[in-house]
Amino acid sequence: MSYNTENIRNAALAGHAGVGKTTLFEAMLHAGGVIQSIGSVERGTTQSDTDTQEKARGHSIDSCIAGIDHGSSHINLLDTAGYADFRGATLSAFAAVETALIVINASNGIEHGTRRMMEHARERGLARVIVINKIDADGVDLAELVRAIRDEFGNECLPVNLPADNNNRVLDCFFHKDGKTDFSSLAEAHQQILDQVVEINEATMGAYLEDGEEALTPQQLHEAFEQCLREGHLVPICFVSARTRAGVLELLEICDRLLPNPNEANPPPFRDDHDVQISVEPNPSSHVVADVFKVINDPFVGKLGVFRVWQGTVRRDSQLYIDDNRKAFKVCHLFRLNGKTHVEVDQAIPGDIAAVAKVEDIHFDAVLHDSHDEDGIHLDPMHFPQPMFGLALEPKHKGQEQKLSNALSRLSEEDPCFRMEHHKELNETVVRGLSDLHLKIMLERMKDRYGVEVVTHPPRIAYRETIAGSAEGHHRHKKQTGGAGQFGEVFLRVEPLERGTGFQFVDAVKGGVIPGQFLPAIEKGVRQAMETGAIAGFPMQDLRVTVYDGKYHPVDSKEVAFVSAGKKAFLDAVNKARPVVLEPIVDVEVSIPELNVGDVTGGLAGKRARIMGTDAKHGGEIVIKAQAPLAELTDYPTELKAMTGGRGRYSLDLSHYEPVPPPVQRQLSDAWKPKLDED
Structure with missing residues (x-):
C-alpha cells in the first residue's frame, strides 16, 4: 500500500x-x-x-x-x-x-x-x-x-x-x-458520545443545538472527535x-x-539546548528529525536502531547524523519491522516507524537528523521508573571479564531500566533493574545470547551521605623534597541544601589570595572526597561548598597541591557539620487478595514501612500503598509469595532519600575503613 x-x-x-x-x-x-x-x-x-x-x-x-x-x-x-x-x-x-x-x-x-x-x-x-x-x-x-x-x-x-x-x-x-x-x-449510547464530542467545539455545538445531528458534516464530527482525543x-x-x-x-x-494521524495529534515535545520548546512539523520535504525509541542487537543483521520519523523523509543511501555528532553515517539498510520479519524499504516519511542497521554509535533516545541546523534538539525524555533492585556479579569463568562487560553494555542499550555500574572502591560490578524477575530475565538473556554465565550476590544498598549543619574547614598542603615544592592552603565552608538539590560550589575568594586558575583544582579535590564519602564510604549530595580564603606560593603552588588541600579542608568541615547517612525510601504498591491484608501490612510494619493507604479494587483485590527503606526489602519477593500463596504482586519506585536511624548509621560507619591518600 x-x-x-x-x-x-x-x-x-x-x-x-x-x-x-x-x-x-x-x-x-x-x-x-x-x-x-x-x-x-x-x-x-x-x-x-x-x-x-x-x-x-x-x-x-x-x-x-x-x-x-x-x-x-x-x-x-x-x-x-x-x-x-x-x-x-x-x-x-x-x-x-x-x-x-x-x-x-x-x-x-x-x-x-x-x-x-x-x-x-x-x-x-x-x-x-x-x-x-x-x-x-x-x-x-x-x-x-x-x-x-x-x-x-x-x-x-x-x-x-x-x-x-x-x-x-x-x-x-x-x-x-x-x-x-x-x-x-x-x-442512548449514541446520544451520550455525540453530546460529549460536540461540546468540545463552539461551532460544532452551535450547529448541533440549532439544527440537530443532521446539520453536522462527517468532517465536522471527525475534527471534533480528534480534538476530544487530543485534549482528553x-x-x-x-x-x-x-x-x-x-x-x-x-x-x-x-x-x-477515528484515531488521530500524525498531523492531528498533540505536537511532539522537542526542545533545544536551552530547554526551549521548538516546533517539529510532519513535513516530508523538511530536514529530517527522527527519534530512536528502541535498540535491538540482532544476531543476524547486527545492531538495529528503531526510530519514529517526526519530520522530513529518511531515504536509503542518505546521510544522517546522530545527535550533535559531526560525523555522518550512511543509511545502507532501511527496514520496516513486521513482527518477526524485517522488510527493506526505500524511504520512511513523517509518522513512519523504521529501523537502520549496523550503526554502532546509535543509541536509545538519539535524535537522527540530516542537517546541523538540528544539532542540540531532543525529545522530552520519558519518565522511567528508577531501577532499584541490584545484583553484584562476576563472571563464573575466569577470563570472561571483558566479554561480561560487552554483554552488559549491549543489554543496557536495549532496556532503559536496566543499568550497569562499576564501583571502583569495591571493584564491584552491579546491575540494577525494576525487580528480581527483571534482572533474572536479563541475565538469562545474557547467557543465551552471549554465552556469559555469572555468579551473583547482593550488592551494597545505594546509600548516600550529606550534612545536617554548617561548618568551616581548613587545610594547608605543604611538601618540600628538594627543588620545587608543593603548597596550597584552603579555607572553606559547607552548608546543607534541600534534599535532592545536589551540589553547589561557590567561589567567594577576595583579593586574589587564591588565583582563579586554582579554583577548579579545589573543586576537583572536593568532588573526589564527595565520591568516596566522609563517614561511611558513600557518595555525598545536597550540600554547598564555599571557598572564601587561602594562600598560595608563586613558585610552589601547583594544581595537585590545591586538589589535596581542597579535599582535606572539605573533610575537615564535613566532620564538624553533623554528617548523616541517607537511605533510599521507595514507594511500594502491593496488590493482594483481601484475606492477606493483615499479614502483609504487619510484615511491612516490621520493615520500618509507613502505610500510606489502602484501596479496594474490582474482584476483591486490595492495593496497599506504603513507603519503606529499600534496604529492608531485599527478600520481599520471597516473603510476599509465601504470605499470599503466589497471588501477591508489588512494584517499587524511588521516592526520596532520608536519614537512617542512628543505630544503622553507627553500623555502617563502623564497617567502613576509609583509606585517604597519604601526603
Missing part, C-alpha cells in the same frame, strides 16, 4: 499483564491480512513473542511492531509488555505513537497496570482508547465494568461500540444509533474478544476512521 502521513495511525497496545494484548495483536494482524493464521502464546508461535524467555514464560518482555493496511490507513501497531518489571520497553513505545490502546480483561476489571498505563499515556499527551477484551468470558458484567471505568477514570470514558448477540459481535454506536445491544440502548475530553471504550475475534475487525475500523 502506498500512503502518506495523513494515512498513518500509530498505536500501542498496553495494559496489565495477562489481559490478552499479544493474542489481540495476533488477531488484529490476522484481520488485517498480515498473517494467515493466528499464533498461540502457549505454543510460542506468536509474531511478537520471539525471544527465548518470552516463549518459555508465555508473556511479553519487549515491544513488537507490525504494520497493518486497513481501509485507507497504514496502522503501525505496537504490542508491549504488561508486567511492571518490563515497563522500560512499554514506556519507550509511548514515545513513538499518538494513541495508547489500554486493554482490560473483562473478567478481572481495572488492575494495577491499567491505572499506571492510563496515567503514563495521559502524561505523554496521547489519545487513549480503552479496549475491553475477553467479553465472552463466563460471568462477566460488562455494564458494571463500564460503570467502574467511569468511576475510576472519569465520565469522559464512553463506549464507542457495544456488544450484541451474547457478546458474539459488537455494534458501532458513534456513527449509528439503531440496533439491539446486550446491556444498553444503542440510541473523550476516552472511547470498545469491546473485543481476541479469542473469538468478535469486535477485532471493528477495532481496526476505529483505528482507521
Whole structure:
C-alpha cells in the first residue's frame, strides 16, 4: 500500500499483564491480512513473542511492531509488555505513537497496570482508547465494568461500540444509533458520545443545538472527535474478544476512521539546548528529525536502531547524523519491522516507524537528523521508573571479564531500566533493574545470547551521605623534597541544601589570595572526597561548598597541591557539620487478595514501612500503598509469595532519600575503613 502521513495511525497496545494484548495483536494482524493464521502464546508461535524467555514464560518482555493496511490507513501497531518489571520497553513505545490502546480483561476489571498505563499515556499527551477484551468470558458484567471505568477514570470514558448477540459481535454506536445491544440502548449510547464530542467545539455545538445531528458534516464530527482525543475530553471504550475475534475487525475500523494521524495529534515535545520548546512539523520535504525509541542487537543483521520519523523523509543511501555528532553515517539498510520479519524499504516519511542497521554509535533516545541546523534538539525524555533492585556479579569463568562487560553494555542499550555500574572502591560490578524477575530475565538473556554465565550476590544498598549543619574547614598542603615544592592552603565552608538539590560550589575568594586558575583544582579535590564519602564510604549530595580564603606560593603552588588541600579542608568541615547517612525510601504498591491484608501490612510494619493507604479494587483485590527503606526489602519477593500463596504482586519506585536511624548509621560507619591518600 502506498500512503502518506495523513494515512498513518500509530498505536500501542498496553495494559496489565495477562489481559490478552499479544493474542489481540495476533488477531488484529490476522484481520488485517498480515498473517494467515493466528499464533498461540502457549505454543510460542506468536509474531511478537520471539525471544527465548518470552516463549518459555508465555508473556511479553519487549515491544513488537507490525504494520497493518486497513481501509485507507497504514496502522503501525505496537504490542508491549504488561508486567511492571518490563515497563522500560512499554514506556519507550509511548514515545513513538499518538494513541495508547489500554486493554482490560473483562473478567478481572481495572488492575494495577491499567491505572499506571492510563496515567503514563495521559502524561505523554496521547489519545487513549480503552479496549475491553475477553467479553465472552463466563460471568462477566460488562455494564458494571463500564460503570467502574467511569468511576475510576472519569465520565469522559464512553463506549464507542457495544456488544450484541451474547457478546458474539459488537455494534458501532458513534456513527449509528439503531440496533439491539446486550446491556444498553444503542440510541442512548449514541446520544451520550455525540453530546460529549460536540461540546468540545463552539461551532460544532452551535450547529448541533440549532439544527440537530443532521446539520453536522462527517468532517465536522471527525475534527471534533480528534480534538476530544487530543485534549482528553473523550476516552472511547470498545469491546473485543481476541479469542473469538468478535469486535477485532471493528477495532481496526476505529483505528482507521477515528484515531488521530500524525498531523492531528498533540505536537511532539522537542526542545533545544536551552530547554526551549521548538516546533517539529510532519513535513516530508523538511530536514529530517527522527527519534530512536528502541535498540535491538540482532544476531543476524547486527545492531538495529528503531526510530519514529517526526519530520522530513529518511531515504536509503542518505546521510544522517546522530545527535550533535559531526560525523555522518550512511543509511545502507532501511527496514520496516513486521513482527518477526524485517522488510527493506526505500524511504520512511513523517509518522513512519523504521529501523537502520549496523550503526554502532546509535543509541536509545538519539535524535537522527540530516542537517546541523538540528544539532542540540531532543525529545522530552520519558519518565522511567528508577531501577532499584541490584545484583553484584562476576563472571563464573575466569577470563570472561571483558566479554561480561560487552554483554552488559549491549543489554543496557536495549532496556532503559536496566543499568550497569562499576564501583571502583569495591571493584564491584552491579546491575540494577525494576525487580528480581527483571534482572533474572536479563541475565538469562545474557547467557543465551552471549554465552556469559555469572555468579551473583547482593550488592551494597545505594546509600548516600550529606550534612545536617554548617561548618568551616581548613587545610594547608605543604611538601618540600628538594627543588620545587608543593603548597596550597584552603579555607572553606559547607552548608546543607534541600534534599535532592545536589551540589553547589561557590567561589567567594577576595583579593586574589587564591588565583582563579586554582579554583577548579579545589573543586576537583572536593568532588573526589564527595565520591568516596566522609563517614561511611558513600557518595555525598545536597550540600554547598564555599571557598572564601587561602594562600598560595608563586613558585610552589601547583594544581595537585590545591586538589589535596581542597579535599582535606572539605573533610575537615564535613566532620564538624553533623554528617548523616541517607537511605533510599521507595514507594511500594502491593496488590493482594483481601484475606492477606493483615499479614502483609504487619510484615511491612516490621520493615520500618509507613502505610500510606489502602484501596479496594474490582474482584476483591486490595492495593496497599506504603513507603519503606529499600534496604529492608531485599527478600520481599520471597516473603510476599509465601504470605499470599503466589497471588501477591508489588512494584517499587524511588521516592526520596532520608536519614537512617542512628543505630544503622553507627553500623555502617563502623564497617567502613576509609583509606585517604597519604601526603
